[in-house]
Amino acid sequence: MRRGLTEKEISNMPVTQYYEMWIFDTFLEPQGPVAEDIHSALNRYTMYMTSPNMTKKAAKGIKLSEFMTLNKGNVFKTPEELALMEKEKNINRNKAILSQFTDPTVLTQIEKRTRGEING
Secondary structure (H helix, E strand, O other), rough: OOOOOHHHHHHOOHHHHHHHHHHHHHHHHOOOHHHHHHHHHHHHHHHOOOOOOOHHHHHHHHHHHHOOOOOOOOOOOOOHHHHHHHHHHHHHHHHHHHHHOOOHHHHHHHHHHHHHHOOO
16 A cells, blocks of 8 residues: 555455555565564664674674564464463563562462452
8 A cells, every 4th residue: 555545446445455455564564563673673783783882792692682672473463372461461460569568468468369268
């Protein structure tokens, strides 16, 4: 859709073809988010590596993957991957909530309630 389809072409196009073109244009084409992320990561990596203050020892420890902003997985997630991500997100959220409590008695009460030992 980058070439600029006319309104008539879009309205005469089947819906499935429109969405196929949208998916290709958004995710698969070289201007997609993954390709843009790789390009920007390469730029940042090059800036770091060509810095006059960069030592050989530090340069060996830097990897291109450290400069990528998108998750290391693919753009299209399976339902299993989405469920796993949601589970990890809930675990991390619960850990963050529990880290706010410093009193051990309160922590044991919260843990008992989450396990169902205390009703209330």
